[in-house]
Amino acid sequence: MPDNSAYLDSIALVRTVPCLAEPGKIIVIGSPSRDLGDVLPYLATLPNIITYNPDAQTLTFRRPRGFLTLYSDKVVFWSCWRLWWMRSMRRGCSATN
Numbered sequence: 001m002p003d004n005s006a007y008l009d010s011i012a013l014v015r016t017v018p019c020l021a022e023p024g025k026i027i028v029i030g031s032p033s034r035d036l037g038d039v040l041p042y043l044a045t046l047p048n049i050i051t052y053n054p055d056a057q058t059l060t061f062r063r064p065r066g067f068l069t070l071y072s073d074k075v076v077f078w079s080c081w082r083l084w085w086m087r088s089m090r091r092g093c094s095a096t097n
Contacts (some may be wrong), residue, residue, distance in 0.1 A: 030076075031074055032074070037057045040059045043059055044059055057071060066078045
């Protein structure tokens with residue numbers, strides 16, 4: 001019977017920093033629940049890949065709200081969240097996007 005479990009259980013929020021390129025937006029940095037280095041070569045075959053560096057183990061692709069860069073040990077969402085998202089999280093609301 002095939003194993004249908006997800007490769008990655010979660011991405012923990014590590015920190016946020018202001019986006020210097022687009023004021024009012026933030027960069028979200030997360031830590032994956034497991035190392036992503038083994039799957040980066042496979043993910044590099046997906047559409048919308050901008051760069052893949054196998055030596056540095058980094059992969060960047062375009063998302064509807066910005067860019068996503070995967071490292072073997074971290075995930076970075078570039079210019080994808082407006083500050084209202086962080087404010088709503090502080091109030092205990094959950095974001096759906």
